[in-house]
Amino acid sequence: MTNTAMTPEISLSPSRRVWRRFRQNRRGYWSLFIFVGLFVLSLGAELISNDRPLVARYNGQLMFPLVTDYAETAFGGEFDSPADYLDPFIQSQFDKPGNWAIYPINRYRFDTLNYFAKAPNPAPPTGDNWLGTDDRGRDVVARLLYGFRVSILFGLALTITGVMLGVLTGAVQGYFAGKTDLLFQRFMEIWGSMPELYLLIIFASIFEPSILLLLVLLSLFGWMGLSDYVRADFLRNRNLDYVQAARAMGLSNWQIIWRHVLPNSLTPVVTFLPFRMSAAILALTSLDFLGLGVPPSTPSLGELLAQGKNNLDAWWIALSTFAVLTITLLLLTNIGDALRNSLDVRRKS
Amino acid sequence: MSLLQVEHLTVRFGSTTVVDDVSFTIAPGEKFALVGESGSGKTVSALSMMRLLPDADISGKILFEDQEILKKSDAALRQLRGKDIAMIFQEPMTALNPLFTIGNQIAEVLMLHEGLSARAAALRAVDLLAKTGIPEPARRALSYPHQLSGGQRQRAMIAMALACKPKLLIADEPTTALDVTIQVQILELLNQLQREEQMSVLMITHDLNLVKSFADRVGVMQHGRLIETADTDTLFSAPREAYTQRLLASHAKRMVGDVASDARPLLKAEGVRCSFAIPQGWFRQKEFVAVDQLDVSLAQGETLGIVGESGSGKSTLGMALLRLSVARTQGDIVFNGQPISAMEAGQLRPLRAQMQVVFQDPFASLSPRRTIEQIVGEGLALHKPDLSEAQLREAVGAGLQEVGLSPTMMSRYPHEFSGGQRQRIAIARALVLKPALILLDEPTSSLDVSVQYQVLELLAGLQQKYGMAYLFISHDLAVIRAMAHRVIVMKDGKVVESGMSGDVLTSPQHPYTQRLLAAANFSTH
Numbered sequence: 123m124t125n126t127a128m129t130p131e132i133s134l135s136p137s138r139r140v141w142r143r144f145r146q147n148r149r150g151y152w153s154l155f156i157f158v159g160l161f162v163l164s165l166g167a168e169l170i171s172n173d174r175p176l177v178a179r180y181n182g183q184l185m186f187p188l189v190t191d192y193a194e195t196a197f198g199g200e201f202d203s204p205a206d207y208l209d210p211f212i213q214s215q216f217d218k219p220g221n222w223a224i225y226p227i228n229r230y231r232f233d234t235l236n237y238f239a240k241a242p243n244p245a246p247p248t249g250d251n252w253l254g255t256d257d258r259g260r261d262v263v264a265r266l267l268y269g270f271r272v273s274i275l276f277g278l279a280l281t282i283t284g285v286m287l288g289v290l291t292g293a294v295q296g297y298f299a300g301k302t303d304l305l306f307q308r309f310m311e312i313w314g315s316m317p318e319l320y321l322l323i324i325f326a327s328i329f330e331p332s333i334l335l336l337l338v339l340l341s342l343f344g345w346m347g348l349s350d351y352v353r354a355d356f357l358r359n360r361n362l363d364y365v366q367a368a369r370a371m372g373l374s375n376w377q378i379i380w381r382h383v384l385p386n387s388l389t390p391v392v393t394f395l396p397f398r399m400s401a402a403i404l405a406l407t408s409l410d411f412l413g414l415g416v417p418p419s420t421p422s423l424g425e426l427l428a429q430g431k432n433n434l435d436a437w438w439i440a441l442s443t444f445a446v447l448t449i450t451l452l453l454l455t456n457i458g459d460a461l462r463n464s465l466d467v468r469r470k471s
Numbered sequence: 472m473s474l475l476q477v478e479h480l481t482v483r484f485g486s487t488t489v490v491d492d493v494s495f496t497i498a499p500g501e502k503f504a505l506v507g508e509s510g511s512g513k514t515v516s517a518l519s520m521m522r523l524l525p526d527a528d529i530s531g532k533i534l535f536e537d538q539e540i541l542k543k544s545d546a547a548l549r550q551l552r553g554k555d556i557a558m559i560f561q562e563p564m565t566a567l568n569p570l571f572t573i574g575n576q577i578a579e580v581l582m583l584h585e586g587l588s589a590r591a592a593a594l595r596a597v598d599l600l601a602k603t604g605i606p607e608p609a610r611r612a613l614s615y616p617h618q619l620s621g622g623q624r625q626r627a628m629i630a631m632a633l634a635c636k637p638k639l640l641i642a643d644e645p646t647t648a649l650d651v652t653i654q655v656q657i658l659e660l661l662n663q664l665q666r667e668e669q670m671s672v673l674m675i676t677h678d679l680n681l682v683k684s685f686a687d688r689v690g691v692m693q694h695g696r697l698i699e700t701a702d703t704d705t706l707f708s709a710p711r712e713a714y715t716q717r718l719l720a721s722h723a724k725r726m727v728g729d730v731a732s733d734a735r736p737l738l739k740a741e742g743v744r745c746s747f748a749i750p751q752g753w754f755r756q757k758e759f760v761a762v763d764q765l766d767v768s769l770a771q772g773e774t775l776g777i778v779g780e781s782g783s784g785k786s787t788l789g790m791a792l793l794r795l796s797v798a799r800t801q802g803d804i805v806f807n808g809q810p811i812s813a814m815e816a817g818q819l820r821p822l823r824a825q826m827q828v829v830f831q832d833p834f835a836s837l838s839p840r841r842t843i844e845q846i847v848g849e850g851l852a853l854h855k856p857d858l859s860e861a862q863l864r865e866a867v868g869a870g871l872q873e874v875g876l877s878p879t880m881m882s883r884y885p886h887e888f889s890g891g892q893r894q895r896i897a898i899a900r901a902l903v904l905k906p907a908l909i910l911l912d913e914p915t916s917s918l919d920v921s922v923q924y925q926v927l928e929l930l931a932g933l934q935q936k937y938g939m940a941y942l943f944i945s946h947d948l949a950v951i952r953a954m955a956h957r958v959i960v961m962k963d964g965k966v967v968e969s970g971m972s973g974d975v976l977t978s979p980q981h982p983y984t985q986r987l988l989a990a991a992n993f994s995t996h
Contacts, residue, residue, distance in 0.1 A: 135842070363830040363832060363836035366828065366830065366836075367836050367900065369795055370823060370910075371823060371904075372819070372823030374820075381838075
C-alpha cells in the first residue's frame with residue numbers, strides 16, 4: 123500500500139482551505155476587514171454621534187446623560203423638560219470651574235434638531251456640521267452613520283431569514299424529491315408570480331409602515347431564488363453513495379440532511395451571501411427613496427437620497443449619501459467576488 | 472519504415488512531469504498497446520500525439536510519416552487530425568455531440584476532409600455505419616446519440632474515426648465503459664477493420680486481458696515512464712520488469728476459505744420482486760420490473776456472488792435485500808431470523824448495524840466535508856451511544872488499523888487519499904459496526920488492477936477473521952471466482968444460473984453464462 127500520507131500533520135478542513143484562499147485575495151480580504159470595521163463602528167453609533175455628553179460632572183456630581191434623562195432644572199435651567207445640551211446656556215453651565223462634560227466626537231444624533239443653528243436649513247458643511255444639515259436641520263453625518271447601521275442590520279436580517287427559508291425549502295424539495303418536489307415547485311411558481319411591489323404599496327397603506335413589516339414582506343418573496351439553487355444541489359447530492367451509506371448506517375432523514383447533504387450543498391448559499399446582502403440594502407434604500415419604506419423618523423439612506431433629489435442645490439446631501447452607498451455596495455461586491463473565487467475548488471490554493 | 476516514431480517524449484503540466492522520456496515506434500499495419508494503471512501517463516502520451524493538450528509543455532520528437540508533429544503549424548495539424556490520425560474515446564456518450572444525429576456527425580468529417588457534397592457524405596455515412604455492424608444503418612444514421620445503446624454508440628464513434636481511412640487509429644480505452652459481451656464484439660470489429668484497412672492501431676488500456684487477444688506489441692507504462700516494450704507473446708510468457716510481473720500476477724486467484732459446515736442461515740429471501748414506475752405522459756405509468764421473483768439465501772460467513780451485466784438488476788437486488796432500495800419491493804426477506812421485509816424504518820434502524828454496504832466509487836461514497844474519524848465513527852456513535860469519546864476514537868483507530876491504514880490519519884479529509892485508500896476507509900466504516908453481512912457493490916471496479924488485488928485480499932482476510940457474510944456484486948468474473956462460494960448469474964432481472972462458483976464458472980450450463988465466460992476471456996488456469 124502506498125502510504126504517502128503518513129506524516130501526522132494537521133489537515134485543513136475544506137472550510138479552512140476556503141478561508142485560506144479567501145485571504146489570498148487581498149482586495150476581498152481588506153474589503154471584509156473594512157466592512158466589519160465600519161459595521162462595528164456603526165453599532166456604537168450612540169457613543170460616536172450623540173447630542174448628549176457621555177459623562178459629565180456638575181456641581182460635584184458625576185452624571186451619565188447618555189443613559190439617564192436629566193431635566194433642564196438639574197443643570198440650573200428653568201424648565202422641567204429634558205435638557206438640550208446644544209443650548210448655549212447649558213454649555214456655559216459646564217464651563218464653570220469644577221464642572222466638565224465629555225461629548226461624543228460628533229455632537230448630533232440622527233434626529234437632533236439644532237434650535238441654535240446659525241445658518242438656514244439645509245446648511246452647507248461647517249465645523250459644527252461636517253457634512254452640513256438636511257432640509258429639517260438634522261446633521262447629515264449622524265443620519266448617515268445611523269442610516270448605515272439600519273441598512274446593514276436590515277440587510278443582515280433579511281439575508282438571514284431569506285437564507286434560512288431558502289435552505290429549508292430547497293432542502294425539503296431536493297431531498298424528498300418526487301411528489302413533494304413537484305407540488306412545492308408549482309406552489310413556488312404561483313407564489314413567485316405575485317406582484318411584490320404592489321403588495322408592498324397596498325400593505326404600506328393598510329398598516330403602519332415599520333421595519334418589521336418590511337422585513338416580513340420582503341422575506342416572503344426573497345427566499346425563492348436561493349431555494350432553487352439549494353434544491354438543485356440537494357437533488358444531485360442525495361443520490362451520491364455517501365448518502366446511501368449513511369442510510370445503510372441507519373441515520374434518520376434529518377440527520378442525513380443535516381450532517382451529510384447540507385454541508386455539501388452550501389456552496390451556492392455562501393457564494394450568494396454578500397450579493398444577497400447588497401440586494402437587501404438596495405431594496406430598503408429604493409423603497410425609502412420612493413417613500414414606501416421605513417417610517418419618517420427612522421434614519422435611512424433612501425430618505426436622504428430623496429432629500430438630495432428634492433434639494434439639488436444642497437449638493438452635500440446627495441453626494442455624501444451616494445458615496446456611502448457606493449462604498450458599502452462595493453465592499454460587499456468585493457467580498458462576494460473573493461468568496462466565489464475561494465469556493466471554486468478548481469482553483470489551486 | 473515506421474509509421475509513427477516517438478522519441479524521448481516528455482510532457483509536463485506546470486512543474487509535474489506526467490510523461491517522462493517515452494520512446495516507441497509503430498509500424499504500418501501494426502497493433503501496439505500501451506498498458507498502465509490510472510495516472511501512468513498513457514492517455515496523455517496519446518493526446519500529445521495529436522497535440523490535443525493546449526496547456527502541456529511537450530518536448531521530444533514525434534514523427535508521423537517522417538513529419539515532425541510538434542513543429543507543424545496548427546492549420547497543417549488540423550489536416551492531419553481526423554484524416555490521417557483518428558481517435559476513439561472511452562465514453563462515446565460524451566465524445567459525441569448530443570444535438571446532432573450520428574449520420575450528421577460522420578458526414579461532417581467527410582465533408583471537411585474529403586470535400587464531399589452533403590448528399591454523398593450522408594450516403595457514405597450510412598455505408599460506414601453498415602460496415603461497423605450496426606443493424607438498420609440507414610435508420611440509425613438519423614438517430615441521436617442518446618437513442619443508441621452504449622455498444623452502438625461506440626460503433627458510431629468507430630465509423631466516424633474510420634470515415635477518412637486513417638493511417639493510425641488511436642483507441643483510448645475503447646471498451647472500458649461497455650459490458651463484457653459487448654467489449655468482445657467491439658474488439659472483434661476493430662480487429663476486422665484493422666485487417667481490411669491495413670491501418671495501424673495504438674490501443675490504450677489498463678486491461679491486460681484485452682491486450683493479450685488484440686495487440687501485436689505491448690508497452691507497459693508506470694509513473695509516466697515506458698518501462699517495458701515487447702511482443703505480446705514474449706511479454707506474457709516472460710515479463711522482464713517486476714512491475715509487469717506484478718500486473719500479470721494480480722489476476723485474482725481463489726482467496727476465500729471454506730464456510731463452516733455448521734453455519735446457520737443468515738439471510739433468506741423468497742419471491743423478491745422490485746419494480747420502478749416509469750411515467751408515461753401525465754397520469755399513466757408503466758411498470759419496469761428490475762428484479763423478478765428471485766430467491767436468495769446466504770449462510771453466516773458465506774459469500775454469494777451476484778454476476779450480471781449493467782441493467783441486469785443486480786444492484787437493485789442487493790439494495791432491496793437490505794431494504795435500502797427506492798424501488799417498489801415485494802417478497803419475504805428474513806435476516807437473522809427476523810422478517811425485515813415487513814418492518815418500519817424505525818424498527819429497522821437498530822438492525823442496520825448488522826448489515827452494511829461498501830459502494831463502487833470510493834470518491835462518491837465518502838462525504839467530502841467530514842474527517843475520516845467522523846466518517847468511520849458515525850455509525851458507532853449512532854448504534855453505541857454509551858461509548859465515551861475516547862472509546863469511540865479508539866474503536867475508529869482500531870478499525871482503520873484493521874484495513875491497513877494508520878490511525879494517525881484520522882483527522883484527514885477524504886480528498887487526501889488515493890482511490891485504494893478511500894475504499895479501505897469505506898470498508899472500515901462498515902467494519903467497525905461488526906456487521907454480520909456486508910453488501911459489496913462492485914467494490915473493486917473503479918480501482919487499478921494491482922490495488923484491486925490488495926482490496927480483495929483484505930476483504931477475504933476480514934471474512935475469515937470475523938465470519939462475516941458477503942453479498943458480492945460484480946460484473947468481473949475473475950473477481951467473483953476469487954471471492955465467491957456460490958454464484959447467481961442475473962440477466963434482465965431473472966436468475967439464469969446459480970450454483971457453487973467452481974461449477975458455474977468452469978462448466979456453465981446456460982448459454983448466457985457461457986457467453987459471459989467466453990467474453991471475459993476467462994481461461995481456467
